[in-house]
Amino acid sequence: MVSLRNESHLSDLARRAGKATLGNPRQSAEMISFYAGFPDPGSLPIADVIDSTRVALEADGEWALQYGASAGDERIIEELLKKLARDQKIDAAPENILVTNGASQALSLIVDLLVEPGDTIISEAPxxxxxxxxxxxxxxxxxxxxxxxxxxxxxxxxxxxxxxxSEGRRAKLLYVIPNFQNPMGVTMSLERRHELLAIADEFDLPIIEDDAYFDLRYSGAALPALYTLDSSGRVMYMGTFSKIMAAGMRLGWLIAHEDVISRLLPLKSDGGTSPFGSFVATEFAASGTLLEHVQELRALYHQRRDAMLAALEREMPDGTSWTTPDGGFFIWLRFPEAVEMATLVPACRARGVEISPGPIFYFDERGSNEMRLSYSFATEPQIDEGIAILAAEARKQLATVGS
Ligand SMILES: Cc1ncc(COP(=O)(O)O)c(C=O)c1O
Structure with missing residues (x-):
């Protein structure tokens, strides 16, 4: 047997990726978790998914349980195109869409399509x-x-x-999250959207627009997607069912120029993105349940955001600042420089609070006094308790430095 302890067997890709331990998402349920971008567990529409599954299997079980087309089943494509036209005002045709294993797969396929090692990608940071x-x-x-x-x-x-x-190089890609950015929670203004597209035109720059949180807006008016403002075909638009139905569906989509889709298809050798899940999601959307569920989620996350903002206002030490999102799951928080995530994370963990340290959202060493707070997973009482613990631990660090 080949021993993979000997790295010479590995591909360059595997070497760059390194080793990982088995993750256990269930661990978060035992903590007050501000860590992950997980949907609220209580909001997951279990009964509706059971209904949608029954209807989907009774109507077309043979195909729900069969291999599917790489681009996605035609009925989910039809539902997604309707949704995108209605909500995002995105006008697309079946040749512009790929159904993927979450938006995550859409991103890796685009990187496979365009990027060789050493090529330049421009990304927001964090x-x-x-x-x-x-x-x-x-x-x-x-x-x-x-x-x-x-x-x-x-x-x-x-x-x-x-x-x-000036170096004789060009960027292969620009990656941006215009709405309720992860991790900062901020939204790109209309003026910036136009500026960004004008620059991309000037430098012939392909753009990935990641719009994972579009539907979860609770204040302000929706702004047009870069995809709709662009007329050159350079924008590739990603979305997902993860935050509006269930992350466990592992269903997302990519909208792009048909030339991009036809190049991506041969790279996507997976026997179709879960035909079974696609049939269930199709039913969930076609029955109107998705739209109703999104309305409920907006109200829920709006309340959670307000609870977290109020707790931050109440608890945080002077010199701490944070963002106010109009939607999505995240607040970005910056402590005075003396507060170090390397100390704060274990101190909070020891008191049952899980947080996301700033550095994991950067490509370099920045973010040591910054963090992302996710308000999607914790209940309101947990938010109150967890933010009080976080603030107390930060104060302890500030006191040590001040003394
Ligand atoms: C900005 C952003 N893009 C993409 C994703 C991935 O979504 P999916 O679950 O569809 O792979 C996430 C999930 O957290 C996200 O926050």
């Missing part, structure tokens, strides 16, 4: 840790732009592209 892992595994040269209350910093984007041009 950003979603799935993207951090993916771009690192690809061996990409990642250049980062910061994010402020209006979204991606477009002046920094231009500066990076000019620098690359």
């Amino acid at each position: 950003t979603w840790m799935g993207a951090v892992a993916n771009f690192n595994q690809a061996g990409a040269d990642v250049r980062t732009v910061s994010v402020d209350d209006d979204g991606t910093n477009t002046s920094e984007l231009r500066a990076i592209l000019e620098e690359l041009r």
Whole structure:
């Protein structure tokens, strides 16, 4: 048997990816967890999914339980195109869509399509840790732009592209999360969206628009997707059922120019993205349950956000700042510099509170006094208790430094 202890057997990709231990998402249920972007457990629509499953199997069980088309089953494609036209105002045809194993798969397929080791990807930082892992595994040269209350910093984007041009290089990709950015919770303004597209046109830059949280807006009006503002075909738009139905469905989608889809299809050799799950999700959407469920989720997460903002206001030491999201799951918090995540994370964990340290959202060493707070998973009483513990531990650190 080949022993993989000898690294010479491994591919470069596997070497870059390193080793992982088996994860156990159930652990979070035993803690007050502000860690993951998990949907609220109590909101998961178990009874409705049972109904949708029964209807889907009775109507077309033979095909629900068969291999499927790589691009996705035609009925889920039809439902998604309707949803996207109605909610996101995205006008797309069946040749523009790929149903994927979560938005995560859409991202890795695009990276497979465009990026060789050493190629440049431009990404927001901080950003979603799935993207951090993916771009690192690809061996990409990642250049980062910061994010402020209006979204991606477009002046920094231009500066990076000019620098690359002066080196005789170009970026293969720009990755952005315009709505309720993960981890910062901020939304890109309309002005920035236009600026970003103008820059992308000038430098012929492909864009991944990750819109995982689009439906979960609870204040302010929806802004047009980069995909709809662009007329060049350079935007690839990702979405997911994870936050609006169930993360366990592992169903997402990619909308892109048909040339992109036809190039991605041969890279997606998986016998179809869970035909069974797709049939269930189709029924869930076609029956109107999805729309109703999204309304309930908006109200729920709105309350959770308000509870967390109130707790932060009440508890946090002076010199701490945080964002106010209009939707999604996340608040980004910056402590005074003396507060170190390396100490705060274990101290909170010892008191039953799980937090996400800032550095995991960066491609370099930044973020040691920053963190993401997810308010989707913890209940309101847990939010009150957990934020009080977090603030107490931060104060302890500040007191040590001050003494
Ligand atoms: C910004 C962002 N993109 C993509 C994903 C992945 O979604 P999926 O569960 O569809 O793979 C997540 C999940 O946390 C996310 O936060």
